[in-house]
Amino acid sequence: MQNLDSKIPGGPLAEKWAKHKAAIRVVSPANKRKLEIIVVGTGLGGASAAASLAELGYNVKAFCYQDSPRRAHSIAAQGGINAAKNYRNDNDSVYRLFYDTIKGGDYRAREANVYRLAEVSPNIIDQCVAQGVPFAREYGGLLDTRSFGGVLVSRTFYARGQTGQQLLIGAYQALNRQIDQGNVKMYTRHEMLDLVVIDGKARGIIARDLVTGEVRRFGAHAVVIASGGYGNVFFLSTNAMGSNGSAAWQCYKKGAMFANPCYVQIHPTCIPVHGDQQSKLTLMSESLRNDGRVWVPKKKEDAEKLRQGKIRPNDIPAEDRDYYLERRYPSYGNLVPRDVASRAAKERCDAGFGVNSEGKAVFLDFSDAIKRLGRSVIEERYGNLFQMYEKITDVDPYQEPMQIYPAIHYCMGGTWVDYNLMTTIPGLYAIGEANFSDHGANRLGASALMQGLADGYFILPYTIGDYLAGEIMTPKTDTNAPEFVETENRVLSRLEKLMKVRGTKPVDYYHKALGHLVWEYIGMSRNEAGLKKAIQEIQSLRKEFWGNVKIPGELNNLNQELEKAGRLADFFDIAELMARDALNRKESCGGHFREESVTEDGEAKRNDEEFAYASVWEYSGEEKEPVLHREPLTFESIKLSQRSYK
Numbered sequence: 001m002q003n004l005d006s007k008i009p010g011g012p013l014a015e016k017w018a019k020h021k022a023a024i025r026v027v028s029p030a031n032k033r034k035l036e037i038i039v040v041g042t043g044l045g046g047a048s049a050a051a052s053l054a055e056l057g058y059n060v061k062a063f064c065y066q067d068s069p070r071r072a073h074s075i076a077a078q079g080g081i082n083a084a085k086n087y088r089n090d091n092d093s094v095y096r097l098f099y100d101t102i103k104g105g106d107y108r109a110r111e112a113n114v115y116r117l118a119e120v121s122p123n124i125i126d127q128c129v130a131q132g133v134p135f136a137r138e139y140g141g142l143l144d145t146r147s148f149g150g151v152l153v154s155r156t157f158y159a160r161g162q163t164g165q166q167l168l169i170g171a172y173q174a175l176n177r178q179i180d181q182g183n184v185k186m187y188t189r190h191e192m193l194d195l196v197v198i199d200g201k202a203r204g205i206i207a208r209d210l211v212t213g214e215v216r217r218f219g220a221h222a223v224v225i226a227s228g229g230y231g232n233v234f235f236l237s238t239n240a241m242g243s244n245g246s247a248a249w250q251c252y253k254k255g256a257m258f259a260n261p262c263y264v265q266i267h268p269t270c271i272p273v274h275g276d277q278q279s280k281l282t283l284m285s286e287s288l289r290n291d292g293r294v295w296v297p298k299k300k301e302d303a304e305k306l307r308q309g310k311i312r313p314n315d316i317p318a319e320d321r322d323y324y325l326e327r328r329y330p331s332y333g334n335l336v337p338r339d340v341a342s343r344a345a346k347e348r349c350d351a352g353f354g355v356n357s358e359g360k361a362v363f364l365d366f367s368d369a370i371k372r373l374g375r376s377v378i379e380e381r382y383g384n385l386f387q388m389y390e391k392i393t394d395v396d397p398y399q400e401p402m403q404i405y406p407a408i409h410y411c412m413g414g415t416w417v418d419y420n421l422m423t424t425i426p427g428l429y430a431i432g433e434a435n436f437s438d439h440g441a442n443r444l445g446a447s448a449l450m451q452g453l454a455d456g457y458f459i460l461p462y463t464i465g466d467y468l469a470g471e472i473m474t475p476k477t478d479t480n481a482p483e484f485v486e487t488e489n490r491v492l493s494r495l496e497k498l499m500k501v502r503g504t505k506p507v508d509y510y511h512k513a514l515g516h517l518v519w520e521y522i523g524m525s526r527n528e529a530g531l532k533k534a535i536q537e538i539q540s541l542r543k544e545f546w547g548n549v550k551i552p553g554e555l556n557n558l559n560q561e562l563e564k565a566g567r568l569a570d571f572f573d574i575a576e577l578m579a580r581d582a583l584n585r586k587e588s589c590g591g592h593f594r595e596e597s598v599t600e601d602g603e604a605k606r607n608d609e610e611f612a613y614a615s616v617w618e619y620s621g622e623e624k625e626p627v628l629h630r631e632p633l634t635f636e637s638i639k640l641s642q643r644s645y646k
Contacts, residue, residue, distance in 0.1 A: 004257075004416070004424070004616060004629055004631050005418060006110065006418045006419055006631060007418040007419045007420055008110070008112045008418075008419050009023075009112070009419065013111065013112065013115050013636060013637045014094075014115070014119075016112050016115070016116070017115075017116045017119055017120075020419070021462055024420075024462065024463065024465070024466035025465060025466045025469035025470070026465050026469065027465045027468050027469050027472065029057050031472045032056055032057035032058050033057055033058075033059070034472065035058050035059065035221045035222075035468050035471065035472070036058070036059045036060075036061065036219070036220040036221050036476065036477070037053055037058050037059070037060050037061070037220055037221065037222050037223075037224060037464070037468075038060075038061045038062075038063070038204065038205055038218060038220040038222070038223045038224065039053070039060060039061070039062045039063070039224045039226060040063050040192045040205065040223070040224065040225050040226060040227050040247050041063070041064060041072070041225065041226035041227040041228060041247070041432075041434070042062055042063075042064040042066075042069035042072050042172075042175065042226075043072035043073060043074035043168070043226065043228060043432065043452060044072075044074040044164070044167060044168055044171055044432065044449055044452035044453050044456065045074075045226040045431040045432025045433070045434070045451075045452035045453070045455050045456045046062065046064075046069075046072070046224070046226030046227075046431070046432070046456070047062075047069055047072070047074075047168065047171035047172055047174070047175045047456070048171045048174070048452065048453050048455075048456025048457045049224055049226060049431060049455065049456035049457075049460050049461070050062040050175055050178070050184055050456075051171060051174035051175040051177070051178050051184070051456075052174075052456060052457055052460075052461045053460075053461060053464070054175075054178035054181075054183035054184045055174075055178060055183070056461060057183075058183075058468075059183065059185075060178070060183060060184045060185070061184075061185045061187065061218055061220060062175070062184055062185070062186050062187065063187045063190045063191075063192060063205075063207060063218075064187075064188055064189075064190070065189065065190065065191040065210060065242060065563075066188065066189070066242070067188050067189055068188060069172055069175060069186070069188070070168065070169070070172050072168060073228060073239060073240040073243050074164050074167070074168045074449070074452065075164055075165045075168045076164055076165075076238075076240065076283070077163055077164025077165075077167075077448065077449055078161040078162065078163060078164065078283060078284075078285035078287065078385065079148065079156065079158060079161065079163060079285035079286050079287035079288075079445060079446055080145075080146065080148065080156035080157055080158035080163050080287060080445075080446040080449075081124065081125075081128075081156065081157050081158070081163060081167065081446055081449040081450050081453070082097065082121060082148070082155050082156055082157075082444070082446045082447050082449075082450045083097075083121040083122050083124055083125045083155060083157060083450065084096065084097040084118055084121050084122055084155060085122050085125060085143075085145075085155070085157075086155075087142060087143060087145055088145055088153065088154045088155075090153045090154060091153065092153040092154075092155050094115075094118045094119050094121075094122075095118070096153065097118040097121060097155060098114055098115045098117075098118040098119075099638060100150060100151045100444060101114050101117070101118065101438070101439070101444055101447060102114055102440070102635075102638055103150070103638075103643060104150040104151075104337050104439075104440075104442055104443070104444040104447075104590075105412070105439050105440020105441055105442050105443070105444075105590055106339075106440055106441040106442055106589040106590035106604065106606060106643055107440065107589075107606070107608070107612070107633070107635065107638070107640050107643070108260075108263075108440035108441040108589050108590060108612075108614070108633065109437070109438060109439060109440030109441075109633070110437060110438075110614070110631075110633060111633070111634070111635055111636065111637065111638065112419060113419065113437045113438055114438055114440075115637075116454075116459065117438050117447075117450065117451060117454050120454050120458040120459065121450055121454065123457070123458055124450060124453045124454060124457065124458070125143070125157055127453075127457055128167060128170050128453075129143070131170035131171075131173060131174065132170065132173075133159065133166045133167055133169075133170045134159050134166055135157050135158065135159055135166075136157075136158055136159060136160065136381075143157055144157075144158070145157055145158075146158060146287055146290050146381075147290055147335055148286055148287065148335065148444065148445035148446045149286055149289065149332070149335045149336055149337045149338055149340075149341065149444065149445050150332070150335070150336065150337035150338075150444045150445070150645070151335070151444070152331075152332070156287070156445075156446040158287065160380075160381070160382070160383065160384055160385075161285050161287070161382055161383075161384045161385040161388075162384060163449065164449060167449055167453065171453070171456070187207065187218075189209065189210045189211050190207045190208065190209055190210065190216075191207060191208050191210055191246075191563065192205045192206070192207050192227070192246070192247045192250070193205075193206050193207060193208055193215070193246070193250065193491045193494075193566070194206040194250045194254075194487050194490065194491050195223065195250055195251050195254045195256075195425075195428065195487075196217070196219070196483055196484050196487045197254055197255065197425060197483065198477075198481060198483045200425070200426060201425070201426045201427040202222060202223040202425050202426070202427035202428035203219055203220065203221075203223075203427070203477045203481075203483070204217065204218050204219035204220055204223070204477055204479065204484065205218050205223060206218075206484075206487050206488050206491045208491075208495075210558065210560075210563060211558055212556070212557070212558075213554070213555060213556040213557045213558065213559065214556070215488060215491055215492055215495075217479040217484045217488055218479070219476065219477025219478065219479045219484070220477060221427065221468060221471045221474060221477065222427045222428070222429065222464060222467060222468060222471070223427065223428050223429070224429045224430070224431060224460065224464075225247050225248055225251060225415060225423075225428070225429065225430045225431070225434045226430075226431045226432050226434055226452075226455075226456070227244075227245075227246075227247035227248060227434050228243055228245075228432065228433045228434060229243070229245065229410060229411030229414065229433040229434070230244070230245030230248070230249075230261075230411050230413075230414075230571070230574050231243065231264060231408050231409065231410060231411050232244055232245075232567075232571070233245070233514070233515070233518055233571045233574050233575050233578070234264075234408040234515045234518050234519055234523070235511045235512050235514065235515025235516075236273065236278060236279075236280065236281050236407065236408070236515055236519070237280065237281060237407060237408035237409065238267060238270060238280070238281050238282065238283040238407055238408065238409045239280070239408075239409075240280075241279060241280055244567040244570070244571070245411075245567075245570060245571065245574050246566065246567050246570045247434070248414060248415045248430065248434050249570040249573065249574060250570075251415060251423065251425065251428060251430075252415070252617075252619050253619050254425065254619075255424060255425050255618075255619070256415050256416070256423040256424055256425045256428055256430070257415075257416040257423070257424045257616045257617060257618050257619075257629065258413070258414070258415060258416060258436075258577065258616070258617045258619075259413060259414065259415070259416040259436035259614050259615060259616045259617070259631070260412060260413035260414075260436050260441070260581065260614055260615055261413040261574065261577045261578045261581045261615075261617065262413065262522070262526075262578050262579075262581035262582035262585060262592050262615075263411070263412035263413040263436075263439075263440070263441050263442075263590065263591055263592055264408060264410070264411050264412070264413065264522075264578070264591055265338060265339070265408075265409050265410040265411070265412060265442060265443055265591050266338065266339065266342040266406045266407065266408060266409065266523070266524050266591060267283060267286070267338055267342070267406060267407055267408075267409035267410070268286075268338055268341035268342040268344075268345055268404065268406050269283065269284045269285065269286055269288060269289065269341075269364065269404050270282065270283050270284060270404060270405060270406065270407035270409070271283075271284060271389065271392055271393065271402075271403070271404065271405075272356055272358070272360055272361040272403055272404070272405040273358075273360065273405070273407075279508075281407045281408075282388070282392055283407075283409065284364070284385060284389060284402060284404055285382075285385055286338065286445040286446075287381075287382070287445075288364060288366075288382060288385065288402075289334045289335055289341075289364070290334075290335070290381075291366060291369035291373070291378065291381070291382075292334065292364040292365060292366050292369065292402070293323055293326070293334060293364070293365050293366075293368060293369075294323065294324070294325050294334050294341070294345070294362055294363065294364055294365075294404075295321045295322055295323045295324065295362065295363050295365060295401075296321075296322050296324065296348050296349075296353040296354070296355060296362050296363065297316055297320060297321065297322065297353060297355070298320050298321065298322045299320060300352050300353065302316055302320060303352060303353045303354065303355060303359075306355045306356075307354070307355065307356065307357055307358075307359055309357075312400065313355070313363055313365075313400055313401050314367075314399075314400060322348075322353070324344060324348055325341060325344060328344060328646070329645045329646050330646060331645060331646055332645040332646075336645045337442055337444060337445075337645065338409075338442065338443070338444075338445060338591075339441075339442045339590050339591045339593075339604070340603075340645060341406075342406035342524060343524065343525075343593060343602075343604075345362050345404075345405060345406055346406060346524050346525070347602065348362060349361070349362065349405070355403060356403055356405075360405050361403040361404065361405045362403070362404060362405065363401035363402065363403060363404075364401060364402040364403075364404045365401035365402075366378060366397060366398070366401070366402075367401070370398065375398060378398070386398065389402055406524060408519075408523075410433065410443055410448060411433060412436065412439040412440060412441060412442065412443055412590070412591065413436050413578075413581075414430065414433065414434050414435045414436040415430035415434055415435050415436065416435075416436055416614070416616045416631075417429070417430050417435045417436070417437055419463075420463035420464075420466060420467070421435065421437070421455060421459060421460055421463055421464075422463070422467065426467070427467060427471075429460060429463075429464060431452070431455035431456060431459075431460055432448075432451060432452040432455055432456070433448060433451075433452070435455075436614065438451050439451070440589075440590060441589040441590025441591055441592055442589075442590030442591045494566070494569075495555055495562065495566070496555065497546075498549070498551055498562060498565050498566065498569070499551055499555050499562065501546065501547065501548065501549050501550070501551065502550065502551075503547065503548030503549050503550045504548055504550055505548050505549060505550055506549075506550055506561070507549060507550075507551065507561055507564045507565045507568055508564070510541065510544070510545045510549060510568060511564070511568050511571070513541055514538070514541060514568070514571060514572060514575060517534060517537050517538060517541065517575070518534070518538075518575050518578070520534075521533060521534035521537075521579070522534055522575070522578050522579050522582055524593065525593050525595055526582050526592070526593060526594050526595065527594065527595040527596060528583065528594075528596065531579050531582050531583040532583065534575075534579045535576055535579045535580065535583075538572060538575050538576045538579065539576065541572070542569075542572040542573075542576075545568070545569070545572065546569075549565060551565050577617060577626060580617075580625075580626065581615050581617065582594075584615060584628060585611055585615065586607065586610070586611070587605065587606050587607035587610070587611045588604035588605050588606065589604055589606045589611070590604065592604075599642070603643075603644075604643070605642075606642065606643075608640050612632065612633050612640070613630040613631055613632050613633055614630070614631040614633060615628060615630065616628070616629040616630065616631055617629070
């Protein structure tokens with residue numbers, strides 16, 4: 001049984017990070033040149049980490065399965081990035097950002113990590129401005145901010161609805177500079193398929209060249225996983241279709257424990273599903289809720305007429321509209337956190353007030369904001385988002401409300417890491433969405449970009465040095481070592497096993513079936529009977545997949561169906577662990593909503609006496625139940641209370 005030592009420094013919360021940096025070891029510039037680091041993933045976390053580590057002098061090998069780091073899914077983030085700058089003079093502070101993040105996560109995050117995230121957040125904005133990121137600015141030239149859900153201040157910096165794209169371009173430029181200088185070796189169209197562990201330490205990876213099909217060995221003194229989350233287990237999600245959890249999952253099977261897998265985020269502001277042939281969902285930024293008002297008809301007969309196409313939304317007068325978020329949560333209104341807004345939308349639709357043909361949509365209406373501010377102001381703030389919506393739906397949101405509905409968006413669960421961002425395997429680190437550390441049971445909007453860049457620019461470059469200081473005398477990793485040969489053979493055996501099935505059903509058939517299962521039983525609402533049924537049905541579907549999946553093409557060649565099949569095989573295992581974790585956690589908190597644990601007014605009801613811990617799962621082997629460990633969550637600076645946004 002492995003030891004869970006979170007390595008949280010002692011002392012007052014506000015002094016922990018400074019004291020920790022002063023105490024940990026440092027590698028000299030000359031010695032950095034002797035050390036190699038592998039970074040898997042080139043989104044905001046991976047690109048910023050690779051660029052920063054290379055700038056320090058380490059030799060970095062970076063991997064992405066896309067044809068360019070610029071295609072990482074971070075590019076799709078729209079609304080903004082949080083930072084405690086207090087430019088609006090609205091009483092924001094590091095402590096307030098810390099408090100909002102802990103509360104937003106329903107008191108299920110590690111206090112010390114969250115405070116550090118808030119503490120380094122102002123540096124991120126300075127770094128990105130220096131890189132040329134074109135943040136929006138006020139009339140006087142200062143950086144502009146806007147509000148996001150779950151907070152009462154404006155701390156979200158943005159670049160229209162393209163914030164992720166602009167931030168990624170900044171990190172990409174920094175990464176390219178290091179590639180040009182020879183400090184980073186970039187491996188595009190390479191997918192990590194397994195981790196190599198030698199003498200208990202992470203020493204490299206096995207990766208497949210997705211163009212040629214060649215399986216290759218890569219060694220290093222440390223490995224950093226920055227491969228994002230596992231949201232595509234649901235098939236339909238806002239993630240890019242290639243996004244997957246395989247890199248982190250293979251590390252789990254090698255001994256890196258996995259924490260809080262049941263914590264997945266439902267985003268309330270997505271374009272509803274249309275038909276059964278859809279392959280992904282499109283996000284409409286949470287920033288739209290700054291000026292858009294969410295509503296459904298007050299009368300069921302009006303909702304029915306809308307579903308039948310007999311009337312249009314503008315035909316319903318204001319007095320017959322139910323602005324239900326403003327009604328239920330007067331303090332925060334339309335800017336309640338994502339989990340609260342999502343459940344409220346589901347409740348209205350389940351009650352028969354849904355407004356699209358399937359009854360699975362609510363309105364997001366900008367008519368009042370356009371009257372108050374003028375169309376030009378709304379165009380300046382959200383123009384590209386409105387364009388995207390119109391192209392997808394053929395509805396002009398300047399003239400008619402958007403239709404939105406919740407969808408899977410982000411994973412708060414992930415690889416367990418300590419305060420240094422190291423996993424339970426020495427030398428293996430996980431950053432960004434790939435780890436579990438900062439968001440608890442629900443992520444506040446605009447905090448994903450903050451965490452990815454904080455980890456990559458301002459945390460990992462310090463903490464990884466503490467480990468590598470002990471590896472200075474370790475020679476360059478020998479990729480002919482028996483552990484590399486054994487791991488490569490295991491990877492090849494798995495690929496060959498998939499190719500030999502030669503069944504009758506394509507990969508997407510099984511992925512869609514899994515997605516329906518997971519959405520039905522481990523989605524927005526969960527109960528004991530459903531979770532037990534999910535485990536049985538996932539196991540049955542996985543068995544059918546391994547006996548009947550059809551993968552055309554060749555093993556040693558470009559084969560995207562083989563790529564998808566390998567990722568789906570991991571999704572089956574991830575889905576089962578999600579169900580086990582949700583079954584174990586007999587409380588409601590954040591995005592994890594157990595129907596058996598609800599307050600009188602329908603909100604999530606926590607059980608702090610029994611479940612104030614991170615669920616940390618240890619792999620026990622194929623077809624064996626994993627072992628649950630518990631990391632207690634203690635709160636020294638915040639008093640636990642029932643979360644309320646009313």
